[in-house]
Amino acid sequence: MRATTTTDETQSGTIVLLCLASWAIPGAGHLWLGRRAKGLIFLVALPVMFAIGLAIRGRLFPFDFSDPLVGLEALADLGIGVPYFIASALGYGAGDVRAVTYEYGNAFLIVAGLLNLLVVIDAYDVMMGRK
Amino acid sequence: MRSHLLLLAVFAFFVSLVFAVIAKDEAREQLRFGGMMFAGFLAAAIVLGWLMYPFPL
Numbered sequence: 235m236r237a238t239t240t241t242d243e244t245q246s247g248t249i250v251l252l253c254l255a256s257w258a259i260p261g262a263g264h265l266w267l268g269r270r271a272k273g274l275i276f277l278v279a280l281p282v283m284f285a286i287g288l289a290i291r292g293r294l295f296p297f298d299f300s301d302p303l304v305g306l307e308a309l310a311d312l313g314i315g316v317p318y319f320i321a322s323a324l325g326y327g328a329g330d331v332r333a334v335t336y337e338y339g340n341a342f343l344i345v346a347g348l349l350n351l352l353v354v355i356d357a358y359d360v361m362m363g364r365k
Numbered sequence: 366m367r368s369h370l371l372l373l374a375v376f377a378f379f380v381s382l383v384f385a386v387i388a389k390d391e392a393r394e395q396l397r398f399g400g401m402m403f404a405g406f407l408a409a410a411i412v413l414g415w416l417m418y419p420f421p422l
Contacts, residue, residue, distance in 0.1 A: 335367060
């Protein structure tokens with residue numbers, strides 16, 4: 235009984251670690267599970283998409299839930315993981331609302347984050363043997 | 366990079382790529398799914414663009 239509980243706890247811990255790694259570094263979960271090709275594609279495609287969003291003057295939204303849409307956009311931006319913190323630390327993502335590409339930049343940043351969350355769910359499904 | 370069509374194509378490429386890789390396991394299926402999705406993005410944007418053309422807001 236105790237052995238089963240310990241095994242369950244170990245597996246839960248591994249799942250949490252896998253999901254955290256997959257969120258922090260896009261594709262890390264798939265690489266961990268041996269799905270190299272998929273992992274490498276996510277590892278390249280999602281940060282590049284995020285970088286394009288920054289390059290065309292998109293904005294990393296603040297966590298301001300007095301305006302719900304701004305708060306939700308901030309959560310979506312955060313979905314990309316470590317690249318978000320790197321960009322914030324380096325002072326990128328101020329956004330320029332006057333730029334022609336501002337809205338496109340926001341779309342790239344938000345969608346890159348949301349796609350990474352889908353990738354986390356996919357890695358979880360693979361680990362649980364559903365795929 | 367200020368062309369709206371080019372930005373749309375780049376956006377569609379990345380979204381189609383990620384969805385194809387998530388949804389399908391075989392390379393051939395991924396290519397087919399991703400290609401269809403990419404073409405759908407472009408076609409929808411062009412068709413909607415022309416439909417909105419007579420109605421400037």
